[in-house]
Amino acid sequence: MNVLLKSAKIIDKNSQFNGQTKDVLIERGIIIQIADNIEKKGNIREISYKNLHVSNGWFDSSVSFAEPGYEERETIDNGIDVAAKSGFTAVALNPNTNPKIDHKSAVEFLVNKGNLGIVDLYPIGNLTINAEGKELAELYDMFRTGAIAFGDYNKSLSNANLLKVALLYAQNFDGLVISFPQDNQLAQHGFVNEGVNSTKLGLKSIPSLAEELQIARDLFLLEYTGGKLHIPTISTANSVKLIREAKKKGLNISCSVTPHHLNLNDEFLHDFDPDFKVTPPLRTKTDSKALIKGVIDGTIDMITSDHNPIDIENKKVEMENALYGTIGLESAFGSLCKILPLETLISALTEKPRSVFGVSSSKIAEGNSANLTLFNPESEYIFTSSNIRSSSKNSIFKNQKMKGSVYGIINKNNIVLAQ
Incomplete structure (x- = not known):
């Protein structure tokens, strides 16, 4: 060529x-x-x-293509085409598939599929067997096969000792552990942000504390164990503050944010549109401003589309019954150019996520x-x-x-x- x-x-x-x-x-x-x-x-x-x-190729650290198991939502082949035409030359694939990506043969399947396309595919392996949060998966075997990180997509780990063991174990091969920031006991059955708007609309809510308490716990564990920890898709002002303070301590902590948490807030829920049901939930204008500031000052390392295709049968239903998630590859760049300086945005899509996830990069x-x-x-x-x-x-x-x-x-x- x-x-x-x-x-x-x-x-x-x-x-x-x-x-x-x-x-x-x-x-x-x-x-x-x-x-x-x-x-x-x-x-x-x-x-x-x-x-x-022209910039270095963009890298998205959280993408779901639904194959294997949910091909009616998205296939890897179509997902590669979407990513390429959305500006991404590399993506990290979430393990929310069926079967789960909790063993090396599942990682091999994704690596082999990825070798065929123009977009580099990097599998994320499940942290626990079947994403059940009970036993660690085959982390080292998956790492040797091509997994670049380990986490149970959008599932928090309630067992603090298991996260402690994972952080200690992964240090043997410089592995990156991902911990979704939500305390399920506080979140319960909520699906929107707790605040004035959830009260007005009568929707079950999740307090910001559910995210912040989990992050505080994980940071204490990281300080105790050492290792590398990534917290995906943070959504609150206090989460930014907690991570900023942890970085000042010298902890090896990274985090991401989505375009929709930067651009949108819980005031957009008035139409009860299930497309606005995401996790973490959309928070307040104050939170969005703090997240933007966190990207600009470098506290937030990267921006991810958190692309998560959901078929119409599971999305176009009552908001309470709809599955969480939004597609985001196609809209990522256009939504971010409105709110961020260009060089800051490009850095958050290129060198920073590639550095955290150990994905190669070179200057132009x-x-x-x-x-x-x-x-x-x-x-x-x-x-x-x-x-x-x-x-x-x-x-x-x-x-x-x-x-x-x-x-x-x-x-x-x-x-x-x-x-």
């Missing part, structure tokens, strides 16, 4: 060309030349778009492999059903204003364009 990117503004703070508009010549998957003007010669595909920007420079995302951060539009490429249509961002669109990706000596 030979490609010439014309007049592309490079966004990569580690590159000598950061902030500069250059032509970029790629031959057989390698960046051959970066210059002010490169003349097209021979059999080279020229790519020229309005306001073209001559001689390096081309693992790139092509985009326009200024285009404005309304996100509608026509923008959804996922098999399931449960998007929390339908009919929301967007700023920023994706042109495509280059990876593995191949190119996929969204348009």
Whole structure:
């Protein structure tokens, strides 16, 4: 594959060309030349778009493709296409499948599927057998097979001793442990944020304390054991504060946040739309502001779409009975450009998550492999059903204003364009 990117503004703070508009010549998957003007010669595909920007390929640390077991929601093949056309060259796959990803053969299945596509797939193995929170799964065997982290997707671990043992054990191979932040005894059967709006609407609620108490417990365990801990999809102002203080102590802690928790809040629940049923629940405007500040100051390491396709039979029902989750790959960039500085956003989609999850990355420079995302951060539009490429249509961002669109990706000596 030979490609010439014309007049592309490079966004990569580690590159000598950061902030500069250059032509970029790629031959057989390698960046051959970066210059002010490169003349097209021979059999080279020229790519020229309005306001073209290029960065290192984006990495999403929490994606569900539902295969094996729930192919009616999404398949890996279609999920790869969605991710590529949404700007992601790599994704970490959640283990919320059937059967679970709690042994090495299940990891091998995902690794082999991933080798066939343009998007790099990195399996997350279950932390416990069958995600039941009772016994540790085969962590080391899965690690050797290709799992990059271990956690039971959207399931908190009530057994503090089991998390302690996991943190200690994983240190033997520098493994990353993921702990979903929710105390189930406090959450009970709630599904929206506890506050004025839940009271007005008469919906069962989950207090912020359910998240914050679990995070405080996990941080105490991490301080006791050492090791590496990742807390996904935090949603409250106090959660940001707790993690900020833990980082000041020198703990090896990382965390993520979703675009919907940055952009939306519990005031959007007034229509009882089940697409707004997510976990953690949407919190308050104050929480969203604190989360944005946490991304900007580096307390929050990364942003994840938390892409979770749910079929219509399990989503378009009464809100209380609907499954949790929203798709998010297609809407991630457009929703984030509205609220974050561009370099902050790109860092939270590239170098930071790749560093935490141990996924390779390289700066945009001559001689390096081309693992790139092509985009326009200024285009404005309304996100509608026509923008959804996922098999399931449960998007929390339908009919929301967007700023920023994706042109495509280059990876593995191949190119996929969204348009």
